[in-house]
Amino acid sequence: MTNKKLELTWIGKEKRPRLEPRILLEGPGKSYHAKHRVSDSDLFDNRLIFGDNLLALKALEQESTGKVKCVFIDPPFNTQQAFEHYDDGYEHSIWLGLIRDRAESLRRLMSDDGTLFVHIDDNELGYLIALLDEVFGRANRVSVVTFKQGSATGHKSINPGVASTTNFVLIYAKNKTAWTPKRVFTARAERDKRYGQFIENVDEPYRRWRFTTLTKAFARYLDIPERGIKKTLGDGFEEQLSEFVMKNASRVVRLARPDYKAVSSEARDMIDRSKLKPDEVLLLERDTHSDMYFVNGERVLFYSDKLKLIDGQYVAGEPLTSLWDDILSNNLHNEGGVEFPKGKKPEALIKRCLDLTTNSGDLVLDSFAGSGTTGAVAHRMGRRWIMVELGEHCHTHIIPRLNKVIDGADPAGVTAAMNWKGGGGFRYYKLAPSLIVNDRWGNPVINPEYNAAHLAEALCKLEGFSYAPSEVHWWQHGHSSERDFIYVTTQNLSAEQLQALSDELGLPPDPSAITPGIALPPASMQSSPASGRGESRSLLVCCAAFRGVTAAKACERWPNLTLKKIPRMVLARCEWGHDDYSLNVAALPMFDGPLAAPSPPASLPRAGEGRTSSKSRQTAAGQGGLFGEDEA
Known part of the structure; x- marks a missing residue:
């Protein structure tokens, strides 16, 4: 008898995208910070990312895996009641697959004591519980909170049947044995009359x-x-x-x-x-x-x-339960100063989730940023945050809202409860275009929109290296350890050039070649003269080609070098040129046509097609000449 397990199945469940680990490009013109420090605890390393959220989560994995303390997401509900910025009427199976992919990526990013909050309606509640039980483990399901959205007024009081006034918040711990929630109290609506x-x-x-x-x-x-x-x-x-x-x-x-x-x-x-x-x-x-x-x-x-001290005032309180009927979603139009009909979440809802599971300085992530409520609340609570949004409301809603928060010009929401006066800032990023495109003859090539620094950073990410170009060693673009480095070039390297690389890698730095004021690498990164060439440090060389030697001979001749050709070394790694894995959340208000489900491109985009770019050719330290005339 074959082994079977209880699980949720759907059409295409076994299909998983092979995501390209993109780099993030900062847009300084959209980044923002306060004109002066308000307190010593001001936070400036928050990030707003514009782009497909699945690709963005993949881009974050290398540096943020295991670091996110709290995730709050409000994904499209797969109903026909979405606001004008979203189309969430997806096929059931497609919706489950897209949510599964994101849940798995979010779990990798979460710390061992991290918490996931998912806001959902009753249309997908049962299926989402089964799905998240599979991803996180049923033992790590903390609670299913009933969240009162409104009252049975207007058409709800006239229509026959059961009036829907609630949604739900699913709470999962990454590891319940390490989960340490805080005691949270809610204000009693009325005086406790038993005290007579x-x-x-x-x-x-x-x-x-x-x-x-x-x-x-x-x-x-x-x-x-x-x-x-x-x-x-x-x-x-x-x-x-x-x-x-x-x-x-x-x-x-x-x-x-x-x-x-x-x-x-x-x-x-x-x-x-x-x-x-x-x-x-x-x-x-x-x-x-x-x-x-x-x-x-x-x-x-x-x-x-x-x-209990709740929102800055002492009131009669009672322990938090799984029924949250004291935070209504109506009358939200004043929060954040942006219009977002039926899509904006109460700031008090986000605050409660963060009060329950985070402390000052913890990292909070929202990959369905919407109008930016999560970041706006986290910022005022002294939490670091990352938000991802693909829709144009990233620029029309989120950025203006965050700027007001930073300037201390948004009096609504949790401002009074947190005694917020402004301060801090954030950096704006967008996903880089795909690294590989087709040239006019259909051959896969490095995207010409990539400059030297971007190419080196992209290959560092693909190969599992930390991008950290050295100001001392021209061949050192990143490292995976104190003794293992990577060098990226589009040159065709000769045997003589490879020999020179191997020799320099195996010898201690020449003090006379060091620029005054530049510190030497730690001793552990230097090789000892007695250690012999190649025993202390190793280098991955990514180049267009190498001449005068085969790959096998190169390994024997230079054991401290590993040679790989670009772009061939990465062609089979992932799905190149796929920019949209979204739930169609990029629909703008002015778009009148139907939104089709995303499908993989028939072929890679050609060089020069797709996104526009400044195509800046500034080079990072240690990368001069990477795209010089002799490397075309």
Whole structure:
């Protein structure tokens, strides 16, 4: 019998894209930062990425794998109710496949104690739970939160059947055993009316405390008769009484009978003793917990113990549950100062997720940025953030919104709760075009839009090297360890040039060749004269071709060199020229035509086609002449 497992299946599940690990190109004109520091904790290394989110996630993997503390995504719901910027009416199977690919990439980026939040409606809820159970493991499913979006008003109150007023937030831990959430409290909508007693003489020794009713104490405070107080105050009775309770929270109490079997032996003894002295308050002092007061066998519970600091104010709070009915999505038009009908999420929703799972300085990621709510909230909470958005609203909505936050000019949302005054900044990036294109004869070649630095950075990423061009060694464009390096050139290298490379790689740096003021590499990166050539350092040479020697002979002759030809070395690695793996979230408001499902291009784009580029030819340090006349 073949091994089988319980899983969700769909057409094309086995098909997985072979993603090109693109580099990210900064657009300095769109990056933004405050004109001056507001505090020492200002963050400037936040990133806004414009481009397909699956390619962007792949681009982030090399440097950000295992570093993201919290992911919040709000993917298209696969319904016909999307706002004008999105078309999310995808075939069910296509939707599942696209979400699966992104979930797997997000999981790789998450830290071991990281958390995923996914906002979804009931149309895909069941399937998405099964899908995420498969990607993250069912044991790592933390909660399915019911999130109240609105009320049954307008057409919802007229239409027959069940009015839909809720969506859902799925919460997954990458590793639940390492997951350390914080205690979060929500404000009670109304005063807890169980607290109906009042201590008249709280400043006296506790043994002589006298109890009266809350209403009687309130009437005495107002100097009006208790009888008829509700009639006297009218509609303002409850509001004024609630204010009185908050001002006197340490005196407002209720008496509760403890579970005798569940409490400690010391508490049981105190309960028994208090029954013998019904008119006297007894105290049980505890070292690691709050003290307990008893009267006539009941425990005295103080309203002040229910007060929690929520959004900058002390209010009666209760532990966070799986029903979030205190954050409504209506009346959001003022948040962020941008219009985003039916697509904008309440800033309070994002804040709650970040309060639950992150601390200042943690990294937050949203790969379906929409109007930029996640970044706007994370920024004001002192979290580092990365957002990805393919739609043009990246420029028309997100950037203006973030600029306002940085300038301290957005008073809405969580600004007051965080006492936000502005500060910090972000860098704007776009995905580089595909590295490989076809020339006019249909041959795959390096994209001519790539300059020397971009080519070296792209090949570093493809080969698993960190791009770090040396200002000392012209052949050192990146490293994978302290002794393993990469050199990228479009030259045809001769045996003599390769010999020179091998010799320099195997010898310690010549102090006379070092530019004054430039520090030598660490000793561990230098070879010892006694170690012999090639034993301490190795170099991957990526070149157009090499002459005068075969690859096999080269390995024997220069054991510290590994030779690879470009572009042949990377042609089979991935899907070149595929720029859109999206859920069709790039539809602009002015687009009137139908949106078709993305499909792989029949062939690579030809050189010069596709995106425009400044085609700058500035060279990075140590890369001079990479595209010189002798390398054409």
